[in-house]
Amino acid sequence: MWILITTASDAFLGPSHVSVISGSKIYDKFPKDYGRPVVVTGFEPVDAMQGISMIVKQFVEERCEMEVQYKRVVNHDGNLKAQALIDTYFEKMSLFRWRGLGNVPDSGLKLREEYAEYDAEVKYKDVLPIAEIEDHKLCICGDILRGMAKPQECTIFGTACKPTTPIGSCMVSSEGACAAYYKYGNLI
Ligand code: SF4
Numbered sequence: 202m203w204i205l206i207t208t209a210s211d212a213f214l215g216p217s218h219v220s221v222i223s224g225s226k227i228y229d230k231f232p233k234d235y236g237r238p239v240v241v242t243g244f245e246p247v248d249a250m251q252g253i254s255m256i257v258k259q260f261v262e263e264r265c266e267m268e269v270q271y272k273r274v275v276n277h278d279g280n281l282k283a284q285a286l287i288d289t290y291f292e293k294m295s296l297f298r299w300r301g302l303g304n305v306p307d308s309g310l311k312l313r314e315e316y317a318e319y320d321a322e323v324k325y326k327d328v329l330p331i332a333e334i335e336d337h338k339l340c341i342c343g344d345i346l347r348g349m350a351k352p353q354e355c356t357i358f359g360t361a362c363k364p365t366t367p368i369g370s371c372m373v374s375s376e377g378a379c380a381a382y383y384k385y386g387n388l389i
Pocket of ligand 1: 352357
């Protein structure tokens, strides 16, 4: 897994679902190397509120640490059995192209060569050739993902781009920032 660190962000909430497998150890470098606190937080509203509260408390107390709010499921080392299975079947890709962000080294996994018969990209490469799709020129998902812009700053937010006609990655998924702003900004 890779983590995007941006100077526009003062602190981070670590995603609970990923952390159940990876363990909270993957965030140790946030405070140590980047001077940013992180709190691994669950997705329920009460979890998110407590996670934010723990971040605020760190600022008030002038601390910069990695903490876990979602302790009922996440531990420091994570699910070692699942990690071993992932290592058995997958390997890191040297480069992966993310919508909105472009190429990021060591940011994706692919099936190891010995399991290529199960790899849809290999198996169906002749019938379904992989086509690179460029991001829409008006889409500012990259800036939103880096914490440098808000969805409302996109000129087509809520007009040409909405959950029923998504143009960028932040609107495609219901977890995307644009989709959330659209839903909870009472635009639907
Ligand atoms: S509103 Fe749509 S086009 Fe604009 S940034 Fe969000 S996903 Fe991209």
